[in-house]
Amino acid sequence: MTDASINASTVQQGDAEFGDYFALLKPRVMSLVVFTALVGLLAAPVGVHPVIGFSAILFIAIGGGASGALNMWWDADIDQVMKRTKSRPIPAGKIEPGEALSLGLALSGLSVIMLALATNVFAGAFLAFTIFFYVVIYTMWLKRATPQNIVIGGAAGAFPPVIGWIAATGSMAVEPWLMFALTFMWTPPHFWALALFMRSDYDDAGVPMLTVTHGRRSTRKYILIYTALLALLAVGTAFSGVGGPVYLGVALVLNALFLQGAWKISRRDEDDSEADNFKVERSFFKLSLLYLFLHFGAILAEAVLKPYGLGGW
Numbered sequence: 160m161t162d163a164s165i166n167a168s169t170v171q172q173g174d175a176e177f178g179d180y181f182a183l184l185k186p187r188v189m190s191l192v193v194f195t196a197l198v199g200l201l202a203a204p205v206g207v208h209p210v211i212g213f214s215a216i217l218f219i220a221i222g223g224g225a226s227g228a229l230n231m232w233w234d235a236d237i238d239q240v241m242k243r244t245k246s247r248p249i250p251a252g253k254i255e256p257g258e259a260l261s262l263g264l265a266l267s268g269l270s271v272i273m274l275a276l277a278t279n280v281f282a283g284a285f286l287a288f289t290i291f292f293y294v295v296i297y298t299m300w301l302k303r304a305t306p307q308n309i310v311i312g313g314a315a316g317a318f319p320p321v322i323g324w325i326a327a328t329g330s331m332a333v334e335p336w337l338m339f340a341l342t343f344m345w346t347p348p349h350f351w352a353l354a355l356f357m358r359s360d361y362d363d364a365g366v367p368m369l370t371v372t373h374g375r376r377s378t379r380k381y382i383l384i385y386t387a388l389l390a391l392l393a394v395g396t397a398f399s400g401v402g403g404p405v406y407l408g409v410a411l412v413l414n415a416l417f418l419q420g421a422w423k424i425s426r427r428d429e430d431d432s433e434a435d436n437f438k439v440e441r442s443f444f445k446l447s448l449l450y451l452f453l454h455f456g457a458i459l460a461e462a463v464l465k466p467y468g469l470g471g472w
Contacts (some may be wrong), residue, residue, distance in 0.1 A: 186230070316346060349451075
């Protein structure tokens with residue numbers, strides 16, 4: 160992908176506003192990064208000074224935003240084709256690709272250096288690896304090369320709680336990797352459900368999403384398989400150092416609902432897809448948004464309650 164691949168006639172210099180640059184950072188994705196990183200930091204078994212904790216989350220958020228800007232720079236050609244993304248700042252002609260590249264690189268360097276200075280070098284290095292993984296491994300390579308793009312590439316979005324934990328402790332442990340695994344296993348069914356009712360977008364853009372390469376019927380089966388594995392992992396996490404009775408109750412309810420939704424999707428007939436406007440898939444996708452937020456919210460609740468002897472086992 161090069162700047163020249165974007166039709167120059169769509170770029171209107173001087174039209175960009177602050178909101179356009181903010182949109183370039185993918186604020187919705189950044190909000191998930193911030194929340195899961197915060198949970199990772201607060202769930203760590205050490206106290207963190209509020210100023211250091213705030214700084215850590217701020218620089219992790221900036222790193223997440225930098226990744227979003229670089230992703231939009233590289234994907235501007237396919238964003239221009241897809242209905243879901245054609246209103247983004249670059250294809251809409253609000254920001255030039257070169258501006259997005261410069262902003263993404265500048266914020267990447269700033270976030271990594273400042274996180275290392277505010278917390279520890281290990282956290283800064285891990286943030287740098289995460290940005291590299293998302294931009295180079297996922298965006299530049301996997302996304303357009305394999306239907307397993309979202310499976311492997313999903314690791315990038317799963318790293319924030321690990322970074323938060325490292326920022327607090329300066330070391331690794333099993334617990335942050337359980338939080339990583341929770342997001343990692345959640346990502347495929349979440350995005351495959353979206354792809355089921357947005358398949359024409361991926362067809363038009365030439366992105367080899369599973370729905371395009373293997374068809375909807377196969378995708379529905381994979382959603383059920385991954386959801387079942389996710390449920391085992393999610394409930395099992397209740398008995399780890401970041402779990403407890405609050406988390407267990409949340410996990411049991413959410414995973415029962417998630418499995419029910421995945422089962423309904425797997426039982427659907429291909430011929431019925433257009434008739435009901437993908438209501439089942441849309442419902443599952445909406446539930447998936449709450450699913451991850453509430454699981455991490457329960458982990459956070461356990462961390463808050465532990466000092467009072469109410470959290471954990």
